[in-house]
Amino acid sequence: MVDWSGGNDRGATPKKDAIWVCAARGGEADEPVYLRNRQVAEAWITAFLENERQAGHRVLAGFDFAFGYPTGLGKALTGSDDPLAVWDWFAERVEDAPNTNNRFDLAGQINGMFPGVGPFWGNGLKRDIADLPRKGLARNGHNQPEKREAEKRTKGAFPVWQLAGAGAVGSQVIMGLPMLCRLRTRFGAAAWPFEPLTTDIALVEIWPSLIAKAVAASRPADAIKDAHQVHLLAQILSGLPDKQLQTLLDVPTNPEGWILGLGHEAMLEDAALRAIAPPPLRNDCFAMPRGAHWTPVDTALDHLRGALHPVTAVTQISVPQAAGRILAEPVVADRSHPPAPNAAVDGYGFAGPLPDGAHVLPLVDGRAAAGQPYQGTVPSGHAIRILTGALLPEGVDTVVLQEDVKVADNRIALHGPLKQGANARAAGEDMTAGQVIATAGRCLTPADIATLTAAGVGKVAVREPLRVGILSTGDELAEAGQTAAPGQIYDANRPMLNAVVNRWGHQTIDLGRAPDDRVALRNILDDAASRCDAIITSGGASAGDEDHVSALLQDTGTFALWRIAIKPGRPLALGQWRGKPVFGLPGNPVAAMVCALVFARPALSVLAGGAWQEPQAYPMPAGFTKSKKVGRREYLRARIEDGQVMIFPSEGSGRVSGLSWATGLVCLDDGARKIVPGDPVQFVPFGSFGL
Structure with missing residues (x-):
């Protein structure tokens, strides 16, 4: 699925209102890919289709712009209503570069073929263009329909004549049709619904707003909408049963084109909601084995552990927002930490080791500081002033603390021995790029946020709160x-x-x-x-x-x-x-x-998507006397006093005040036991239960 753009190069950093592409297979979508301009995008799409064809795969390639114009434009441009002849017409005339193109001038030329003013409008340039009005209300007498039949049936769809302004799609069409023409020619692809889908690559028109509700419901607060909607649309279309997909594709041939899924919005929304929802629990997930009467605690816990699974959806959020959230996927370090060898202390760097005895080393001009690396090489037998966190310059692998050095006459004097690598951090000694630094199911702590950030991780996949x-x-x-x-x-x-x-x-x-x-x-x-x-x-x-x-x-x-x-x-x-x-x-x-x-x-x-929680018990001497019968596990409200475990005076379960008195529970196993003061018992503090 491709979210197209008619604008200029958007730069190296992912942005909204840009080109986003997402591939999916069998209901499993890859991460969306940001493509900075149309030239890069066409190269990526071409390479993708070539690889898929060589692998023997069929591809449904969706593009979010109109594949045709209202009936009438084709005959004016090419003498026929053949929409593919219109593709050829634009492919021959559109001039496109990353930061400039002729779409507005070309629209003005087309307007000149019609009486009156229009139908194209929305000059987005500072200079005036003959026959291309800036406002839609300035048009008159051009005798062209305002919308295709598809736009008439889609609430909120903009007409293909509008080239600029909020929601404009006209520029995307002009700049997209030449690319479709080249893909169709290169791969022999079929253009839907103009041609029978008898080839291994089908080019189809999409409109992600058909699943707008599902996009809004599942989109993370910091996610780029264009990226998220092609991801979700690719996921659900690739996961549709053949019969349902055939229903979407089964529309009459017409010269204006059609939007895949139009008229079947409920089916798509339902598929989208299923795609973003986790699988349901089995109906028998709580059923204990037959014959079970009084179930031991451990048996019950083992059954729960094996029968349950996450029921929360997955979303992408930025790392600073992720504290307290449960990871849905493992996280790998984006880069090593530290990324390069650096100084662990303020001092002086040189090539080690230094043997026992006194040493004098001349200082080179300049210094190395964090964020301000030394650009030269430190000669053998020389030293350089270096501060904590600074990258080790070439020729330096050892650092001596400034407190152990005397500085005079642009030299340092110090005593050895000092081993090679002293007071220096090796690259990646904390984490290496590609290393798993947090596992799925982990509830992220403030310390985890620091770890992920230090490793260059910007976003993580987490579970929605249960x-x-x-x-x-x-x-x-x-x-x-x-x-x-x-x-x-x-x-x-x-x-x-x-x-x-x-x-x-x-x-x-x-x-x-x-x-x-x-x-x-x-x-x-x-x-x-x-x-x-x-x-x-x-x-x-x-x-x-x-x-x-x-x-x-x-x-x-x-x-x-x-x-x-x-x-x-x-x-x-x-x-x-x-x-x-x-x-x-x-x-x-x-x-x-x-x-x-x-x-x-x-x-x-x-x-919730987290790990199974096992409370941690600690052996402590009892400060009480207790006789327990065999058959049940008992939990006693308890707290620590003078190094011993004391229990609440009454075991009555109606004494709710004992919960406030206690700081944890004493756990007595299923067997019979007689406890006297000093005997070891298992104390589970409430903190071990997450309180």
């Missing part, structure tokens, strides 16, 4: 700050879980409280599925009469009620609602917190 809906259920809940009726309690879970998930770096969506009413809960879940990537509920997750979360998930065919051998914690209700994973946590705040830390944290990390 949108997690938080919902509390139950008629017994009231909002803090409001009057609670008899029998009600204040909803501690929702604000707690919102805060926890925010700390993990995800985007939370507060879904409020759902009553014990399945119709109301269904409506809330329907709304949540349209706005969230994952949903966490608390309460209603068991198998009782009022456990409505479990009951609704049961009807989806994706439901799994996990009886986890864990304390605190009741069964976890897991399933999908309209394709979005739902984690049904216990209603008790302590159990909800523990299950969120143990199960939801690593699961959400994977769904």
Whole structure:
């Protein structure tokens, strides 16, 4: 797919309103390529088509300008309505160079063939051109249709007569048709829809605005629109099934040309939305093996780890904006760091080593400083003043600290020994160009931003933030700050879980409280599925009469009620609602917190595109006595006091204040155990759970 331009050379740095090209195969698109002018672009396209033809491939090459004019221009120029004769006519007359062309003069000449004024308009030059008005309203009596039939059916399309101004496409057509003519001649390519597509290369007209909604929805804030839209259009067209692509191409032959996909915008938008969305979860991703009754914690975690995958889309953003974002692709160093040998200290440079004893070295004129390299060569036996970060001049491989040197009479005196390479940094000793410096799934830290920037990386592919809906259920809940009726309690879970998930770096969506009413809960879940990537509920997750979360998930065919051998914690209700994973946590705040830390944290990390999160436990001496039965893993609220682990006095899971008292959890494995003060226990600080 090619986004064309009728303007002058745009320079070496990628810019908008320039020429962008993107190739895709089977729904997988390459990175868009910036081409600074039409000469460079035609050479690139020609080489690409030649390589593909030699490889035995077929190519659909799309260009975003009109392939024809409204009926009438062809007969005036060539004596026939053959649009390909118009291509030949322009190819013979257009004069083009990187910074100058004759498109405005040529348009004026064409206008002179018609009565009145027009049809071309939009003189973009400072000098006046005969028969070419600057304003469209100045035209009259030329008797040519204003738009092709294709433009009449596309909202926002500009007429091919406008050569300058916002949205003008006329210059692109004049400067593009000669290139198409040469490609058609060189490769025997078929021009659609003027010719049958019986050759291995098809030239087709495209208009990326047909998928404008998908482009807007998926375009990163700092991405160039032209680059992004050819990337997305190439991706979706190359991934279309043959039958759908044939539907787009199956249009009547006409001398004005046609836009590929016109009349099938819904199909293209749907394909675009599928292309930018990650694959859905399997319907059975939460199903435990048959016969499982009380599931050990490790078994449950292993199952989650193997069944889940990222559900977030990928976008490109600049490195300074990427802190806290999860990498979607590995990052390689753009150049070595340091890029060349340089001084690690302020001092004097020379060729080492120096043996033991006193040494006197004459100084050369000048110095080397960071950003101001010395241009000459330092002779053997001489030294040069050099500052930290300065490139080592030719003839220098060793630096002595200025504090170890005496300077007098344009000489330095120092004592050896000093080994060769002392106080000097080698090129690439930190990172080398092409080296992987950050892996996919890593959540970028401020230190990573420094590393990537030092290696010359400007943009990275990251996952969009995971949108997690938080919902509390139950008629017994009231909002803090409001009057609670008899029998009600204040909803501690929702604000707690919102805060926890925010700390993990995800985007939370507060879904409020759902009553014990399945119709109301269904409506809330329907709304949540349209706005969230994952949903966490608390309460209603068991198998009782009022456990409505479990009951609704049961009807989806994706439901799994996990009886986890864990304390605190009741069964976890897991399933999908309209394709979005739902984690049904216990209603008790302590159990909800523990299950969120143990199960939801690593699961959400994977769904967000990150790595599976394993909390780090530390062996510490117990400061308590505890007798534990076999069969369940227990998590005790705990904190460190005087070098020992102390646990909250009550193990009751209704004592929510114990979460505030604690700084972590003691994890006791599934087996039976008797603990006395001094015995080692595994302490997991809340920081190891990402809090």
